[in-house]
Amino acid sequence: MKKHFLELIRRAATDLPEDVTRAIERGRDAEACGSTARSALDDVLRNCEVARASSRPLCQDTGTNIWYVYRPADVRERELTRDILAATREATRRSYLRPNAVDSITQVNSGDNTGIRAPVVHFHEWSRKTVHADLLLKGGGCENVAAQLSLPDGSIKAGRDVEGVRKAIIEMVFRAQGRGCGPGIIGVGVGGDRATSMVVAKEQLFRLLEDRNPDETLAKLEERLFAEMNTLGIGPMGFGGATTVLGVKIAKLHRLPASFFVSVAYMCWACRRASVTISCDRATFSQKAQLAAGYVVPGEGKRRPRA
Amino acid sequence: MITLNLPVSESAVRALKVGDEVSLHGVVVTARDAAHKLMIEKHPGFLRPLLEDGAIYHCGPVMACENKVWRAVAAGPTTSIREEPYEADVMEHYKVRVIIGKGGMGPKTLEACRKVGAVYVHAVGGAAVVQADWITAVEDVLMLDELGAPEAFWVCRVTGFKGVVTMDANGGSLHDVVLKDTKEKRDALLGL
Numbered sequence: 297m298k299k300h301f302l303e304l305i306r307r308a309a310t311d312l313p314e315d316v317t318r319a320i321e322r323g324r325d326a327e328a329c330g331s332t333a334r335s336a337l338d339d340v341l342r343n344c345e346v347a348r349a350s351s352r353p354l355c356q357d358t359g360t361n362i363w364y365v366y367r368p369a370d371v372r373e374r375e376l377t378r379d380i381l382a383a384t385r386e387a388t389r390r391s392y393l394r395p396n397a398v399d400s401i402t403q404v405n406s407g408d409n410t411g412i413r414a415p416v417v418h419f420h421e422w423s424r425k426t427v428h429a430d431l432l433l434k435g436g437g438c439e440n441v442a443a444q445l446s447l448p449d450g451s452i453k454a455g456r457d458v459e460g461v462r463k464a465i466i467e468m469v470f471r472a473q474g475r476g477c478g479p480g481i482i483g484v485g486v487g488g489d490r491a492t493s494m495v496v497a498k499e500q501l502f503r504l505l506e507d508r509n510p511d512e513t514l515a516k517l518e519e520r521l522f523a524e525m526n527t528l529g530i531g532p533m534g535f536g537g538a539t540t541v542l543g544v545k546i547a548k549l550h551r552l553p554a555s556f557f558v559s560v561a562y563m564c565w566a567c568r569r570a571s572v573t574i575s576c577d578r579a580t581f582s583q584k585a586q587l588a589a590g591y592v593v594p595g596e597g598k599r600r601p602r603a
Numbered sequence: 604m605i606t607l608n609l610p611v612s613e614s615a616v617r618a619l620k621v622g623d624e625v626s627l628h629g630v631v632v633t634a635r636d637a638a639h640k641l642m643i644e645k646h647p648g649f650l651r652p653l654l655e656d657g658a659i660y661h662c663g664p665v666m667a668c669e670n671k672v673w674r675a676v677a678a679g680p681t682t683s684i685r686e687e688p689y690e691a692d693v694m695e696h697y698k699v700r701v702i703i704g705k706g707g708m709g710p711k712t713l714e715a716c717r718k719v720g721a722v723y724v725h726a727v728g729g730a731a732v733v734q735a736d737w738i739t740a741v742e743d744v745l746m747l748d749e750l751g752a753p754e755a756f757w758v759c760r761v762t763g764f765k766g767v768v769t770m771d772a773n774g775g776s777l778h779d780v781v782l783k784d785t786k787e788k789r790d791a792l793l794g795l
Contacts, residue, residue, distance in 0.1 A: 332622070332767055336727045339765075355729040356665045356677035391676045394665045395752050403637065404750030437682040437706070438726065438743040442771075452793050463793050470789040473782060475682050475706040477728035524792055528785045533728055535767070536708060536781045566729045 297376065297427065300572055301383035301580040305361070307393045308431045308570035309353040312344045315505045316481075316542065316567045322538030323479055323532070333537030338478075343345075351392075355566045357435035358393040361415035362498065366586055373419050376427070380417060384409045401573060426575040430502055430585040438480065438564040441472035442497075444490060449591055456556050461486050462517060464558040468542065474534015477564035478598050479542045482525070483506065487547030489490040491527040497561035500545035501518040501599075502569055502587035509546065518544045532565075536543040604765075607701070610656035611636030615734050616700045619768050621775040622717065624726055629732035629743065631658040631703065637754040639689040646696055653758060654697035658724075661704030663753030664739065665731075665780075671742035675759065678790060679731030680705035683723070691715035704773040707769055725777075729776055731754035737764040 320337055326333035349353035361384065361433065385408040387393045397411035398404070419426055422428075445464040447456045453466045454460035472480065483500030485493040486601055509515040521544045531537025542565060552559070573580045607615065619625070632653050634642065641647065652791035663664060683690075690708060693699060694715045701721065702712070705728040713740030716722060725785025743758040751757075769777040789795075 325637075332624075339727045339730045339733060343727075343733045347732040350732065352735070353665055354732060356663060356679050356731040356735075357681065358665070363628050390663050393679075394663065398751070405753070406752070435729075440682065440685075453795060454793075466789060466792050470785060473706070473778070473785070475684060477705065500701070515667045527792075528788050530781060531724065531787050534778060534781055536777070536784065556642075564729060579698045 297574060298386070300574050301380055301429065302386050302569050303430060303579065304431050304572045304581070305383060305387040306351065306392045307581060308433050308568045309358050309387070310351050311348045311570070311571060312354060313569055316565070317341070317344060317540040319480070319505045320565060327375060327532070327539040331537060332535040333539065335532045335534040336535060337515050337539070349432045353392060353400070355435060355439065355570070356394055358379055358396060359433040359435040359568070361393070361409065361419040362432045362503075363408050363415060364420070364430040364585070364587055365417060366422045366424070368423075368425050368427070369421055370457065371427055373557065376419070380415065381410050384415055389529060391434040424581060426573050428571065428573045430571045430584050430587055432498075432501055432566040434498070434501070437440065437563055438476035438562045441476040441562045442494070442560060443471065444469040444494060444557055444559045447558060458513065458517060462521060463539040464543070465521055465560060466525060468560040469562070470528060473530055476562045477538045477566065478530060479532055479533065479565050479566075480540050480595070481563040481567050482521070482544045483561035483563060484544070484546040485557070486546060486548045487551035487563075488557065489555070490557055492560040496547050496549055496562060496587060496590065497559040499587050500547055501561060501563045503545045503591050504584070504586035504588055504593055505543040506593045507575045507588065510592070511548070514546045514548065515548070518546055545598065607608065608640045609658055609701070612656070613700065613702050616722055617720050619679060619770055620773065621777050623768040624766060625766055627658065627701070627703075627724070627761055627766070631660045631761055631764070633660045633662040633664060633755075633757040633759065635661055635754055637750050638756055639686045639693060641750075642696075643648060643689045643692045646770050650754050650756070651697060654699050656698060656700050658701035658703060659699055660759070661702070663758075664735070666752060666757065674740040675735035676743060677731035678695055678735040678738055679729055680726040682706045683708050686711060694719045694721055698746070703766060707722050707776065713770055713774065713776050716770055717774055718732050720772050722767035722768050722772060725769040728764045735763065737761050
């Protein structure tokens with residue numbers, strides 16, 4: 297599996313998904329001609345072309361590597377973990393990844409991206425005979441502006457209802473300003489305990505930007521927040537402008553009666569995700585994550601794939 | 604586009620204003636979190652000739668070494684605000700004229716820009732490959748073993764490194780303007 301996992305890391309680090317590229321292009325077109333915001337998004341798009349063509353990481357912060365691995369019962373977690381770690385070390389050696397794992401007490405960098413809970417791997421057993429892996433590279437700048445609010449929050453007049461959730465999300469994106477390398481992709485977890493709420497918020501980042509939430513209330517909230525937050529005026533990099541977010545993706549979890557968390561996982565524009573399905577050692581790479589299964593993209597299939 | 608050759612004079616930097624697009628040529632030194640902590644605690648003398656009238660780049664690059672020669676693979680800016688507690692002291696101690704980063708910085712650094720005669724240049728976050736190609740030579744690396752690759756001081760010669768002045772030496776800050784403007788819109792959306 298190691299060679300396929302290595303290729304998955306290379307693809308995630310160097311090739312921005314098509315749906316994200318399209319969203320940035322739409323953002324660029326929404327910015328005024330000659331503005332700093334438009335020029336920034338032009339630079340971003342050109343950067344991604346050069347990165348893909350030269351097989352270099354499109355951002356130097358190759359981030360936390362978050363894996364979701366689906367395995368048949370007869371493939372062991374231990375073996376998959378071994379292959380993921382080997383691929384991670386090799387990817388670092390080949391400069392697809394920056395050495396990004398630092399011991400938090402000694403401050404020593406492990407040098408190969410492996411360490412305590414690094415990379416982050418979630419395993420799921422499933423009934424299919426194939427192994428599937430979804431990978432997200434999430435940089436530190438956007439991770440640092442991720443946030444969690446507990447409702448009610450009197451300072452923003454947010455109560456325990458959908459309107460309160462809406463206000464909490466706007467507030468957290470406002471507070472992030474341009475520090476998370478916007479325009480951002482906003483993954484949200486509503487409810488749950490603090491930890492699971494944020495895990496689910498991050499899982500939303502695997503969804504395609506053009507999908508539609510099958511939950512009608514959440515779909516409407518996503519659409520409304522997308523429009524509203526793009527009127528905030530933060531703009532690309534916080535330069536000011538029309539494009540503050542590229543997408544808003546929300547999931548709900550059941551909560552305790554006592555708790556009501558709203559968790560925002562802010563993703564920079566460089567939403568680097570890739571997926572692979574491995575069958576009899578043959579790998580099929582795609583940009584559609586298993587975590588996005590169940591979310592339909594309206595009009596999908598009519599679009600021509602990138603050459 | 605205004606060309607800035609490094610090292611740069613105080614008067615040339617004081618003439619810059621928010622919104623100016625600049626193109627940097629010369630030596631810039633990368634420094635981020637551990638480097639800033641080290642600079643204010645130890646004030647290492649070996650940095651003075653590199654930083655006086657020079658530029659600090661908030662960047663933890665991906666570098667590759669072939670035949671004992673380093674080259675930049677990906678080298679975009681990291682979030683600058685983390686250095687807010689340190690930067691003013693660093694700028695004053697070493698007479699740094701240009702801080703390059705992303706996301707902008709706070710009032711302490713803005714005041715240091717005014718006092719020292721310095722500007723903050725915003726580079727586009729994540730455009731790391733294009734920015735790496737503006738690094739035409741990696742001339743040295745300092746404290747690589749002690750700090751690790753992302754945190755080391757990389758001495759980089761740049762040619763045509765592009766950015767926008769978002770904090771100037773006259774108290775101007777684009778970040779303050781955007782924050783004020785977006786706060787009004789946020790208040791309206793939240794009904795505050």
